[in-house]
Amino acid sequence: MSDYSNILQDLKALNLEKAFPVFIPSQNREVQFTPLTVKQQKDIIKGALDAATSNVLFNSVTNDIIKSNSSEPIDYLILDKTSILVHFRLQALGDQIKLPDPDDDNVEYDVNLRDHANTFPTMTLAPEVLQETIVYSNITGALRTPPLSIDTKFNDDTKKSLEQVQSGDLSDTIGDLFIFELIKFLHTLTIGEKTVVVSDLSIPQAVSLVENLPLMLSNKIITFIERVREFEQGFSNVKTADKSLELPIDATFFNTT
C-alpha cells in the first residue's frame, strides 16, 4: 500500500478511537461523536470571514459537521446543538475558556468548560419545549422544535437573502429572516379539514402561508420559539459565583489564535 493509503487508514482508525460521548438533551442520553477534523475547523473559521453571513454560515457548517460526525443517524434538534458544540470545543481545545464580563469589556473570567458540560444531563427537557398545538378560530398549528435538517434548509435561503442585502432593502431581509424563523417551528397547519405539512411546501409557498397567518397565531409561534431559546440558553449560560457569563456560540468559540 502507498503512504497515502496507509496514512488515510491510520487517520480513520485514530478518528474512530478518539470518539467521545456527548449528552443529547432530546434523547436524554449520550451519543458518540468523532472529533472535528482540520477541514471542519477551517470551514468553521472561514464562515466567520464574511461578516454579513457569518452566523448563517456557522449554523449550516456546524449542522453538517454534527450530521457527519455522529455515530448514529439521528436528525438532532436545534436545542441539542449547543451541547454538541460545547463537547466538540472541549475535545478540540481543552477544558479552559476565557469569557468576557458582560458588564466590563476589560475583564475576563477563566471558566472550566468541562465542569459546565457536566451539568447538562441535569437539565430537564419539558414536553412543551418540544411541541405545542396552537389554535385560532378554525386554524390549528402544530409547533415543534425543528430538527437540524429543517434549520439547514432555511439557512441556505437566509444566506441568499443576506447576500442580496446590498442591492435590496434591509427591512425586507430582516422580514424574510423573521418569516423563515417562524416557518422552521411550524410543523403542520390545519385549516378546517385540510392539513399541510409546512416542510413539504416550497419555500415561497411556506413564506406566503406564514405571511398570511393571523397575528394571534404568529404571536403564539413567537412565544413557543422564546420557550425553546430559553431552554437552549441553559447550555450556553455559564454561572459563576457572582456572574452569569455567555458562551459565544459562533466561530470565535473554536478559535484560540
Next chain:
Amino acid sequence: MDIDDFKIDVYIPSLRKTVQFSQINNRVYKNILKYTQTKKDINIEKYLSNMVDALSTSIKSDDINKIDLFCILLTLRIVCIGPAIDLQFKCKKTKKPFNTSVDLNDILQKFTDIGEVTQTTVHLDDDIAVKLGIPSRLYTDDNDMLDTMTYCVTDIDIKGNKYNLSTLAPREKKNIINKLPGKVFNYIVRYANNIQSEFNKLVVLSEKSPHDKDSHVEEHRLGLYNNSMFNFIRLIYADNLIGYYEMLYTLSSNINMSATYVESITPAEAGIFLATRRKEVARQEQAQRSHENKNKGPSLPDRMN
C-alpha cells in the same frame, strides 16, 4: 577517467548544509526565460523543481521547502548570470523614470537567515504528532489563506508510524491534512502566523525617487502563503528571449561558436565572450579609423583657388 564539471556550493537553510549544484547553462537559462515569460506559475515551479533534480545529485526537490528553492535560484542566478539586477521605477509625483540597482547577495543572506527557522513538532497526544515547517511548494492554487497555511504540515507520526508528506501529490497532501484532528488547526495557524510575520520583516528591495525630495522609501515584501514569490523569480530572471537569441546569433556568426557549445556555457560566460567581442570590434573600428585618417594625409590647398 571522467572529471566532474565545475560545481557551485549552495547553502540549503532548512537542512543547514551546503549542497553542490551544476551551473545553469544557456540551454537551461533559455528554458527558464521561456517559462517566466508565461503567466503559468505552476509550470514555472514544475520546471524549477525538475531543474533542481537535474542539477544536483545529492538533493531532491521533494526534500526542500520553498525558501530553500528560492535560495538555490538566487545562488545560481548570482554565480551563473550575475549578482546585480537593475530595476527601473517611475516617480509617483513627477512620473520621471529612475534606476535602482539591487545586490542579490543581500537578498540571499536575508532569505537564508529566515530559512533557518527551526521546525516545530506538536504532540497532540500520545498517539499523534505533526511536524510543522515552511511549506514545500512554491505554487499554491488555493486562493484561501487558511488552506495554504495548512501546507505547513510536513510530517505526521501516528502511533509510531512516521510519514513524510513531501512525496505526496498536492491533492493527496491536502486531503491528508484535512483529515487530521481539528485540534492541530490552531497550532498550524499560530505557527504559520509567526513565520509569516518574520517573513514580512524581510524587505526584498526598497526604492526612493530622486526626483521628489519629499518621497518616502518604498519597501517591497513577499508573501509566504501566496504566489508573490513568482513575481520576484520573474524579476531575477528578467532577461528577454530576444536578447538571448541575439546573443546566440552573435556568438555563432561572429565568433564561430557552435550553437551546442553556446548552450553549454553559462550566461555569465557568454556575457564575457560578448564583451570581449565588443571590445575587439571597438578596437578594430578604432584601428580602421586611424588607418583611414593616415591614408588621407595632410589636406592640400585648393589649387583651383
